[in-house]
Amino acid sequence: MRTTIPIIVAFLAGTLLIVSFFFNPEKIWIGDAKELALQWMTIVGGFALVLGVVSIVRVNARAVQRKSEGWFYKLMTVISVFAMAIPAIMPVTKESVGGSIFYSIFPESCMGYLGTGSNSFYDWLFNYVDAPMMETMFAMLAFYIASAAYRAFRARNTEATLLLLTAILVMLWRVPMGEAFLRLFSDNLPGYINTYVMGGFNVAVQRGIIIGAALGAASMSLRIILGIERTYMGK
Amino acid sequence: MDIWEKLDGIDRRWIYLLMFISVLIPTIFVVKFPIELTPEAEQLYNAVEELPDSSVIMLTFDYYASALAETEPMSIAALRHMWRKDMKIITLSNIPLGGPTIAERVTREIAEEFGKVYGVDFVNLGYKANYVAVMHGLASSIESIFPTDYSGTPLAELPLMQEVKNYDDMTFIYCVADNATVDYWVSIVNAQYGIPVGAGVTAVMAPKMYSFLEAGQMTGLLGGMKGAAEYEKMVGALGTATIGMDAQSMSHLLIIFLVIVGNLGFFMKRRKSKGAE
Known part of the structure; x- marks a missing residue:
């Protein structure tokens, strides 16, 4: 039963969306069914997010309870989850769901700080804590890339040399100073790099990868719809 | 340790420092290099x-x-x-x-x-x-x-x-x-x-x-x-992207310079070791 029902649901949902693609949704009942299925998908997606929050809280709370290594950081993770989530889901006005009860307990001056709008607590945390931290982490990559490029980018053989030369040309082409340098050799050189490297060799390889990945996704979808692939159920 | 060995093994902290300088200076002294359209x-x-x-x-x-x-x-x-x-x-x-x-x-x-x-x-x-x-x-x-x-x-x-x-x-x-x-x-x-x-x-x-x-x-x-x-x-x-291009130009050039230096050290070291054999 625990296996059969998910397989039936996957089969019906998958088949409905495939079949509906070939019909005019305005002229046949299948169009309404498709719309309903898509609404359900966004709702199920929302529940998946909730499941993610429950999981992260459970795993980290357990580590804090056991005082395992790095428990303090895990505690910060749990606090951060609630600090962002709680003010964001509180009723913004008296008319919101549960708003009348909430504002009979808390002062109405809280209104501006709740929810996710401008000047809310969530907005403040995002703009002044979360965003700078994420940007800092990403910016650190510049240092590691420079160090890694110096250490690993060696012309050890023909393939590595080709890769290295192409990388240098593209890196020069992507910045104004480099582009000016390339123009010293020929005015057309930046255009050639765009046409032949990015629009030529790069496209050939990217298409191969995209088509391969798409065929893989299609066959995997078919396996799930037909009940052959069951790893999503933990089998 | 000769110069080539030194070039092949620059301490990563020097690289970090160079990267920091190459981003900082163009951010303070903005030149705004002309941007070509693709x-x-x-x-x-x-x-x-x-x-x-x-x-x-x-x-x-x-x-x-x-x-x-x-x-x-x-x-x-x-x-x-x-x-x-x-x-x-x-x-x-x-x-x-x-x-x-x-x-x-x-x-x-x-x-x-x-x-x-x-x-x-x-x-x-x-x-x-x-x-x-x-x-x-x-x-x-x-x-x-x-x-x-x-x-x-x-x-x-x-x-x-x-x-x-x-x-x-x-x-x-x-x-x-x-x-x-x-x-x-x-x-x-x-x-x-x-x-x-x-x-x-x-x-x-x-x-x-x-x-x-x-x-x-x-x-x-x-x-x-x-x-x-x-x-x-x-x-x-013109906005932050135009201003940021100077820093990006410098950092790209630094990476290219480091790749060239690293390869120079690598080749000279290899040639030396082949000569010793």
Whole structure:
């Protein structure tokens, strides 16, 4: 039963969306069914997010309870989850769901700080804590890339040399100073790099990868719809 | 230890210091090197430019805060371009953390510049989970997927949303992204519903987008901060991307210099060891 029902649901949902693609949704009942299925998908997606929050809280709370290594950081993770989530889901006005009860307990001056709008607590945390931290982490990559490029980018053989030369040309082409340098050799050189490297060799390889990945996704979808692939159920 | 061995084994802290200097100095002393336009950036600009004034356009904020330096200038330049043409803009995000908040802040900032009114000239739909379902769902009814906007106002109360019910009422989708959602805007929305899609993406994503561009499935592309700087130039409102290009130029040149130095040390060391044999 625990296996059969998910397989039936996957089969019906998958088949409905495939079949509906070939019909005019305005002229046949299948169009309404498709719309309903898509609404359900966004709702199920929302529940998946909730499941993610429950999981992260459970795993980290357990580590804090056991005082395992790095428990303090895990505690910060749990606090951060609630600090962002709680003010964001509180009723913004008296008319919101549960708003009348909430504002009979808390002062109405809280209104501006709740929810996710401008000047809310969530907005403040995002703009002044979360965003700078994420940007800092990403910016650190510049240092590691420079160090890694110096250490690993060696012309050890023909393939590595080709890769290295192409990388240098593209890196020069992507910045104004480099582009000016390339123009010293020929005015057309930046255009050639765009046409032949990015629009030529790069496209050939990217298409191969995209088509391969798409065929893989299609066959995997078919396996799930037909009940052959069951790893999503933990089998 | 001779010079070649030293060149082959520079301490990483020196590299970090050089990188720090190469970013810091151009950020303080901005030169603004002339920015050359690429055909794909011009294609995107022209696609928006050729749309009728006051037409409805969807601008997506599919990026996390980590990619703000590259993507936010694209969104800002795009908003300025669109509102110069008095277009109506619908924003949404397929990213739960970041996108909707950034969209709210950026659109309201630029709206003030142009005197645009929320609900009449622009609407922020916010985020809904499962972007594949969202993209399909918007084709039949926006309201069925987003019953309310980002701040919880029912769409029925927003004048702009009375005119816009689904993709049929939009002329273009301008996707700014730092992740794979742009692939789906192309493969679902452009391929299945026929709406032209243009994109601004991070530099690491740009190579993949060329295949969509060459196939005609994508109408124009901005790649990384350079793409953003190109769009700023075309719109005529230079911003943070143009300023950032100097630092990026210097850091690229530093990386190239380090690669050359590393290879020089590597070859000389190899030659020496071969000679010793």
